[in-house]
Amino acid sequence: GQQVMQIPQYQHVQEGxxxxxxxxxxxxxxxxxxxxxxxxxxxxxxxxxxxxxxxxKQKRLTFQFGEAKKNSSLHITATQTTDVGTYFxxxxxxGNEKLTFGTGTRLTIIP
Amino acid sequence: xxxxxxxxxxxxxxxxxxxxxxxxxxLNHDAMYWYRQDxxxxxxxxxYSQIVNDFQKGDIAEGYSVSREKKESFPLTVxxxxxxxxxxxxxxxxxxxxxxYGNTIxxxxxxxxxxx
Numbered sequence: 001g002q003q004v005m006q007i008p009q010y011q012h013v014q015e016g017x018x019x020x021x022x023x024x025x026x027x028x029x030x031x032x033x034x035x036x037x038x039x040x041x042x043x044x045x046x047x048x049x050x051x052x053x054x055x056x057k058q059k060r061l062t063f064q065f066g067e068a069k070k071n072s073s074l075h076i077t078a079t080q081t082t083d084v085g086t087y088f089x090x091x092x093x094x095g096n097e098k099l100t101f102g103t104g105t106r107l108t109i110i111p
Numbered sequence: 112x113x114x115x116x117x118x119x120x121x122x123x124x125x126x127x128x129x130x131x132x133x134x135x136x137x138l139n140h141d142a143m144y145w146y147r148q149d150x151x152x153x154x155x156x157x158x159y160s161q162i163v164n165d166f167q168k169g170d171i172a173e174g175y176s177v178s179r180e181k182k183e184s185f186p187l188t189v190x191x192x193x194x195x196x197x198x199x200x201x202x203x204x205x206x207x208x209x210x211x212y213g214n215t216i217x218x219x220x221x222x223x224x225x226x227x
Contacts (some may be wrong), residue, residue, distance in 0.1 A: 006153075033215070042201060042218040043154070088153060092217075098169065099216060101146070101154040 002027050004091050006102035012109050019076040021105035023089035032065055032072045037104075038085045049067040081109050114138065117202050122224050124189070125198070132187045132222045134202035141207045143185035144216065146172060148199040157200075161207065174194055179210035189224060197226045 003026040013019050023032065031050045035043040047056055049065035049072060056063045062075045072089055089102040115136045124130045136143065145157040156169030160179040174193025179185055185204075189196045200222045205214035 035216075042221050043216075045215045046216070050217070083173075098156060100156075102154040106175065 002091070002093055002098075002100045004089060004100050004102040006087075006105050008105055009103065010106050010108075012108045012110060013079055015081060019079050019083070019107055021074050021087050021089075023072040023074075023091070025070045025091045026101075027070070027093055029069050029091040031092055032069075033080060033090045033092075033099070034063060034072075034074055035088045035090060035101075036085050037088065041047050041085075043088060065102075068087050075106075079107070079109055083107060083110065084109050115202055115204055115217060117200075117219035117222050120220065120222060122222060124224060124226050126226055127191045129190050130224065132200055132202070132224070133217060134185045134187065134191070135205045136183055136185075136202075136217075136219075138204055138217065139182070140204035140217075142205045143179065144203040144205075145169075145175070145185070145187045146201040146203060148201060148221075151200065154201065157160055157187065157198070169216070196224055197221055 006023050033048045034046040036046055037043040047063050052069050053067045054065040060077045064073045076083055076092045086104045088104045092099050103105045118133045126163055142161050144159045146154040147157055148154050155171050157175050158166055158169050158177040160166035163179055163182050166177050166179050176188045202219040203216045206217045
């Protein structure tokens with residue numbers, strides 16, 4: 001079955017440093033979504049990417065979908081304490097209703 | 112306010128007992144989902160439902176059961192057959208599933224189940 005892996009599993013950065021998490025799927029995806037889960041909270045939708053090579057930005061966050069539509073990345077510039085949480089990617093195959101979540105990357109910020 | 116309500120937030124269960132987690136949504140969404148979250152394993156799909164009176168098994172359905180008698184309700188029963196039920200359970204919904212371009216999934220606050 002479809003597998004979606006994320007690396008790294010954990011990341012500790014100094015406040016102000018950049019952060020990147022990578023998402024890799026075993027199969028080609030029709031689209032990919034990113035979610036953020038704050039400590040003790042529930043996942044919240046951030047963005048969806050659909051097109052091959054697509055890049056989207058939300059303030060300090062940059063999301064990219066690979067040309068082969070099998071990988072994606074989330075990059076945060078100049079991290080802040082509010083960025084703390086676990087970031088999940090979630091991919092959907094063509095013709096498959098199920099959304100498969102990645103393993104997540106837990107980001108902690110050192111003030 | 113529109114949203115997804117899960118209850119209870121915390122639940123303790125003795126081994127051998129069944130327990131039912133409630134999930135209600137007033138978003139008028141067709142699709143509903145149950146995920147299980149364990150440390151380091153992300154979110155795993157237990158069951159999902161695209162329409163009333165219909166549901167499908169997810170990746171880890173063994174030991175769980177669901178019903179979808181009403182559009183707004185999708186309760187999950189954790190049976191005694193589930194060998195390791197202690198986890199964080201998340202209910203979710205979306206406008207519909209099967210759309211090639213996907214739908215945003217909205218999550219409830221979650222329910223913590225501990226087997227004692």
